[in-house]
Amino acid sequence: MTLITNAERALVRNWRAIFLYILLCVAVVALYRFASNEFDRLLTGGALLTPDQLAEIKPKPAWYIASHLVADIALACLISLLQACAYARLGADIDRPLWKCLSDREAIARYAVIWIMLNLFYFTLMQLQSSMFDQGQVAMATLLSFFALAWNLIYVPIGVCLMHHGGLKELRLAEALMPMLHFLPRTLLVAGLGFLQLILFELILSSVPEAMRGLPWIIAPVNIPIIYLECLGVAIMWSTCAEYRAVAAAHQDDDDFDF
Numbered sequence: 001m002t003l004i005t006n007a008e009r010a011l012v013r014n015w016r017a018i019f020l021y022i023l024l025c026v027a028v029v030a031l032y033r034f035a036s037n038e039f040d041r042l043l044t045g046g047a048l049l050t051p052d053q054l055a056e057i058k059p060k061p062a063w064y065i066a067s068h069l070v071a072d073i074a075l076a077c078l079i080s081l082l083q084a085c086a087y088a089r090l091g092a093d094i095d096r097p098l099w100k101c102l103s104d105r106e107a108i109a110r111y112a113v114i115w116i117m118l119n120l121f122y123f124t125l126m127q128l129q130s131s132m133f134d135q136g137q138v139a140m141a142t143l144l145s146f147f148a149l150a151w152n153l154i155y156v157p158i159g160v161c162l163m164h165h166g167g168l169k170e171l172r173l174a175e176a177l178m179p180m181l182h183f184l185p186r187t188l189l190v191a192g193l194g195f196l197q198l199i200l201f202e203l204i205l206s207s208v209p210e211a212m213r214g215l216p217w218i219i220a221p222v223n224i225p226i227i228y229l230e231c232l233g234v235a236i237m238w239s240t241c242a243e244y245r246a247v248a249a250a251h252q253d254d255d256d257f258d259f
Helices: 002-013 015-044 051-055 062-094 104-134 138-165 173-182 184-206 216-222 224-256
Strands: none
Touching (some): 002 062, 062 224, 138 224, 173 224, 184 216, 184 224
């Protein structure tokens, strides 16, 4: 509980950055949903159908598939920019004075690509899953859904470890990800928060009438508690990386005196 309490305190200390991050994420998701709805209306001649009804429209034209692909990529990139800025500010507070990031511009330059890669990989899995399902390959679609679920649970620990290590420049991947293995229970805790995000999202979404689930001003605020839980996971993982650095340094000192 101390670990979670300390993470919550870090979020409180950085409430302005976290609040701005959540606000901008909600705005981006709302814009994405609005654009997706417009693409759907163009496909259906003005009607806004449910996801099940849209799935029955086969085959979908190339322009529709391409437009949603571009929207997914844009969403991933914009969210990644916000993640880089917000998490760099949070990390600099948790691990000061040893870990520094002087500005949002530096955060974007060094760390945005990490989150872009992680988010695009998740979107790719989801696109493949949807494509396999549309083609009637249920077994492959189920397998891809499992991979997407697993990735959703571990991408925050991976992203934080890569950021704390200093980004992709001169990356030593095994060394960067070592905190996840050394403090495996903490990694599982953060993964558990990721699973809680999925459950909470489904519970909230199920309480919304199906006809209203596609509305931007309805679906976007649903993400607020989800984003907060992700920030909590980031704070826990960042303190874990900072603690591992101390453990690794102590181990190195012991090796220096081992004759």
